[in-house]
Amino acid sequence: MEFKHQVTVTLAEVAEAAGVGESTVSRVLRDHGSFSGKTRERVMAAVERLGYVPNRIAGTLASTGSRLVAFVIPSLSNIVFPDVLRGASAVLEENRYQAVFSVTDYDPGKEEALVAAMLAWRPAAVMLAGYEHTDGTVKMLRASGCRVVELLDLDGDALDIAVGFSNRAAGRESATFLLKRGYRRIGYVGHDLNRDTRAGKRFSSFCETLDVRGPSLVAHEILAGASSVENGRLGLERLLARTADLDAVYFSNDDMALGGYFHCLAKGIAIPSKLAIFGYNGLDIGRVMPQSLSTIRTPRVATGEIAAELVVANAPSQAVDLGFELIEGATA
Amino acid sequence: MEFKHQVTVTLAEVAEAAGVGESTVSRVLRDHGSFSGKTRERVMAAVERLGYVPNRIAGTLASTGSRLVAFVIPSLSNIVFPDVLRGASAVLEENRYQAVFSVTDYDPGKEEALVAAMLAWRPAAVMLAGYEHTDGTVKMLRASGCRVVELLDLDGDALDIAVGFSNRAAGRESATFLLKRGYRRIGYVGHDLNRDTRAGKRFSSFCETLDVRGPSLVAHEILAGASSVENGRLGLERLLARTADLDAVYFSNDDMALGGYFHCLAKGIAIPSKLAIFGYNGLDIGRVMPQSLSTIRTPRVATGEIAAELVVANAPSQAVDLGFELIEGATA
DNA sequence: GGTTTTTTTGGCAGCGCTACCAATTTACCG
DNA sequence: CGGTAAATTGGTAGCGCTGCCAAAAAAACC
Structure with missing residues (x-):
C-alpha cells in the first residue's frame, strides 16, 4: 500500500476561509501585532474548521532564527545524557523550542559530521558534551553564529557558554576523601578513557592528588567499551586477581561501582572493612543499596535546565559552575 | 555581550564563486542529476572556500517532505525510551534523517500539544509510545498524512505502523512461569498504572492468568510516581508489612525488582527460598547481580531500529511483533 | 562535415510563511 | 463635526532552496 500524500492546508486558505488577509492570520496565530477580537474569532474558527497546522519550516525560513536546539551527545546508554536531555527538554518545551539530537558514540569525527548536519537546520543553539572537538567542528560552530553550549565540563576554554562542573575537582575531592578516611592502597576501575575524556580528567586528577598527598595509585584496570555494571564487576575481579591487598577502589562511575559492589557481595568481600568502594554520579540507586554508595552527586538534570x-534568554557568553556534592555513604 | 548575528553563506554565493548556476550547485551537493567532474570540483572548492553549510530549512520547504522524524515519548527517566531512541537514531543517522523529540510525562493532553508542535515541522514520521492517545491526537495524525509509528505495544489497533511486543503476553507468561515454579502466594509491586498503560496491561493480564490457573493475586502495592529502585524497595517493604507470607512478588519492571532485591538483602530475606522476585525488561544489571534476576527481556533497542x-523504507502499514524472552534467573 | 542524440547547464517560478509598509477603519479631542 | 492620533488591516517582496524546462555544449553517428 503506497501511502497517500499529505494534503496541506495553507495559511492562504485559512485567510480566504476567514475572509481576511494572510498577514492578519499570521498575526493572530502568533499573537503578535494588533487585531480585533472579532477578527481573532473568525480566524480561529477557520483554523479549527480546516484543521490548519502552521508550517514551521516556512515560518522559520521567512523569519530569522529557528526555535530548534540541537544536541550532539556522545551516548544514550550513559544515564548522564538522558538526564541532561530531560532537564533541557522540560525548559525548552515550556518556551516552545524543539530539541533535535544525534549520538556521536564518543567519536570526534562523527561529532563533526553530525554538527554539520545539525547546522543545516539553522538551530538557535548547539549543545555538546565537553571541550574536546575537532578543529573542523570548532570552525563550523564559530562560523555558524549560533549559540554553542558545552556541557558537563569546566576544565578548558569554552567557545561560548559552558554549564557543568569541574571533573578535575571531582577527581581531586574523591582522592582527598579516601585519603582522609585512611585508605592507602587504592586502585581504580574504569571504562575507555580516550573516548570519555571527562572520566579521563577525573582519573588523572585523582592520580595527581594521590601522588602529591602520599600513596600513589597502586593499580588500575581499564576496560574497553562503555561503562556498565557488568564491566564494573569484571574490572574489579581482574584488578583484585592482580593486586589482592587493596583497601579501596575508585570507579569511573556509579554503574561500574555497582558492579564492583556486586562482585564483593558475591565473593563475600566485606565492605568497607575489607575493601572500600567509591563511585561517581550519585545515581538514585546508590541510596537504596543495602549499604549506601559513597560517591559524588552531579547535577545532571540541572545542567540541562540551566543550559x-x-x-532561551539569549544570555551572554559565560561559564556556569553548578558544582557537585560528595556523598559520604557506607561503602567508603 | 550581545551575540553577533549569523552571517550566512547562501547557495547563490557559492554559485557565483564557482562561476556556475545555482541549480548546478544544488545538483552537485545533492549528487542528483548530471554534471561533469570538472564542475563538481569547482563547486566543491567554492563550498570549501566559503565554508558553505546548506540550509535544510529552505531545502525542505522547496522540496516535498522532510527528513525529520519526531519522537513523542512519555519519559527519559525510564530506560526504555533512551534505548528505543538509541536504536532508532543509529539507523536514522545512517540514512541522513534527524531525530526530534519531546517528552510527555505520560500525560495524554501534553502528548496532544506536543504532537501538534511536531507536526508543524512536517516530519516524515511521528513515533509514539503505545496506543492510548486522545481523539485530538488521533485526528491530527490521521490528517497529517505523515507516517505514524506506535511503539512497544501490540495490544490494540495501530494507526499505521506498530513495532513492539505484546505486554499482555508478557504478563501472562510471567504468571505462568511463577505458577510452574510452584509459587502460590503471589504479590505485585508496581508504579503508577494509569499513566504507564503498558505496565497496566501486563498487570491485568498477569492477574487474569492467576485467576484462571488457580491462586489469585494475594496482594499488591502500587506506588504513585515513576518506577525506580527506591520505589521498588519501599513498595516491597510495605507489601510485606501488610502480607507477610508471600512466596513470590512480580514487579512492574527491573528497576522496581532491583529495589525489592535490595530490601531482601538488607533484611536478610533469602531469595528465592523465602521470597521469589520477578521483574520485567531484562536490563543488563539483572545478569550481574549476585543472583541473576528472573525477568522478561524486551527488545528495546531493536524496536527503535526496526521502527x-x-x-526510512516507507514500508506499508503493518504491525511487527519482536517478541520477548523469558529469563529464568536465580531469583525466581 | 552535418546531424542527431545525449549530457550538462542556467533561468526562474514557486514552497508557505513573515516583515515591512501603506491603506483603511475606528477612536478621540476640542 | 472636522481633524488628528491610534488601532487594524492587506499587499507584497523576499527567506534559500529545488524542480522543471529549455538552451547550450559535448558526444555519437552517418
Missing part, C-alpha cells in the same frame, strides 16, 4: 534557560 | 528502518 536551556541560558539559550 | 526507523520501516520509516
Whole structure:
C-alpha cells in the first residue's frame, strides 16, 4: 500500500476561509501585532474548521532564527545524557523550542559530521558534551553564529557558554576523601578513557592528588567499551586477581561501582572493612543499596535546565559552575 | 555581550564563486542529476572556500517532505525510551534523517500539544509510545498524512505502523512461569498504572492468568510516581508489612525488582527460598547481580531500529511483533 | 562535415510563511 | 463635526532552496 500524500492546508486558505488577509492570520496565530477580537474569532474558527497546522519550516525560513536546539551527545546508554536531555527538554518545551539530537558514540569525527548536519537546520543553539572537538567542528560552530553550549565540563576554554562542573575537582575531592578516611592502597576501575575524556580528567586528577598527598595509585584496570555494571564487576575481579591487598577502589562511575559492589557481595568481600568502594554520579540507586554508595552527586538534570534557560534568554557568553556534592555513604 | 548575528553563506554565493548556476550547485551537493567532474570540483572548492553549510530549512520547504522524524515519548527517566531512541537514531543517522523529540510525562493532553508542535515541522514520521492517545491526537495524525509509528505495544489497533511486543503476553507468561515454579502466594509491586498503560496491561493480564490457573493475586502495592529502585524497595517493604507470607512478588519492571532485591538483602530475606522476585525488561544489571534476576527481556533497542528502518523504507502499514524472552534467573 | 542524440547547464517560478509598509477603519479631542 | 492620533488591516517582496524546462555544449553517428 503506497501511502497517500499529505494534503496541506495553507495559511492562504485559512485567510480566504476567514475572509481576511494572510498577514492578519499570521498575526493572530502568533499573537503578535494588533487585531480585533472579532477578527481573532473568525480566524480561529477557520483554523479549527480546516484543521490548519502552521508550517514551521516556512515560518522559520521567512523569519530569522529557528526555535530548534540541537544536541550532539556522545551516548544514550550513559544515564548522564538522558538526564541532561530531560532537564533541557522540560525548559525548552515550556518556551516552545524543539530539541533535535544525534549520538556521536564518543567519536570526534562523527561529532563533526553530525554538527554539520545539525547546522543545516539553522538551530538557535548547539549543545555538546565537553571541550574536546575537532578543529573542523570548532570552525563550523564559530562560523555558524549560533549559540554553542558545552556541557558537563569546566576544565578548558569554552567557545561560548559552558554549564557543568569541574571533573578535575571531582577527581581531586574523591582522592582527598579516601585519603582522609585512611585508605592507602587504592586502585581504580574504569571504562575507555580516550573516548570519555571527562572520566579521563577525573582519573588523572585523582592520580595527581594521590601522588602529591602520599600513596600513589597502586593499580588500575581499564576496560574497553562503555561503562556498565557488568564491566564494573569484571574490572574489579581482574584488578583484585592482580593486586589482592587493596583497601579501596575508585570507579569511573556509579554503574561500574555497582558492579564492583556486586562482585564483593558475591565473593563475600566485606565492605568497607575489607575493601572500600567509591563511585561517581550519585545515581538514585546508590541510596537504596543495602549499604549506601559513597560517591559524588552531579547535577545532571540541572545542567540541562540551566543550559536551556541560558539559550532561551539569549544570555551572554559565560561559564556556569553548578558544582557537585560528595556523598559520604557506607561503602567508603 | 550581545551575540553577533549569523552571517550566512547562501547557495547563490557559492554559485557565483564557482562561476556556475545555482541549480548546478544544488545538483552537485545533492549528487542528483548530471554534471561533469570538472564542475563538481569547482563547486566543491567554492563550498570549501566559503565554508558553505546548506540550509535544510529552505531545502525542505522547496522540496516535498522532510527528513525529520519526531519522537513523542512519555519519559527519559525510564530506560526504555533512551534505548528505543538509541536504536532508532543509529539507523536514522545512517540514512541522513534527524531525530526530534519531546517528552510527555505520560500525560495524554501534553502528548496532544506536543504532537501538534511536531507536526508543524512536517516530519516524515511521528513515533509514539503505545496506543492510548486522545481523539485530538488521533485526528491530527490521521490528517497529517505523515507516517505514524506506535511503539512497544501490540495490544490494540495501530494507526499505521506498530513495532513492539505484546505486554499482555508478557504478563501472562510471567504468571505462568511463577505458577510452574510452584509459587502460590503471589504479590505485585508496581508504579503508577494509569499513566504507564503498558505496565497496566501486563498487570491485568498477569492477574487474569492467576485467576484462571488457580491462586489469585494475594496482594499488591502500587506506588504513585515513576518506577525506580527506591520505589521498588519501599513498595516491597510495605507489601510485606501488610502480607507477610508471600512466596513470590512480580514487579512492574527491573528497576522496581532491583529495589525489592535490595530490601531482601538488607533484611536478610533469602531469595528465592523465602521470597521469589520477578521483574520485567531484562536490563543488563539483572545478569550481574549476585543472583541473576528472573525477568522478561524486551527488545528495546531493536524496536527503535526496526521502527526507523520501516520509516526510512516507507514500508506499508503493518504491525511487527519482536517478541520477548523469558529469563529464568536465580531469583525466581 | 552535418546531424542527431545525449549530457550538462542556467533561468526562474514557486514552497508557505513573515516583515515591512501603506491603506483603511475606528477612536478621540476640542 | 472636522481633524488628528491610534488601532487594524492587506499587499507584497523576499527567506534559500529545488524542480522543471529549455538552451547550450559535448558526444555519437552517418
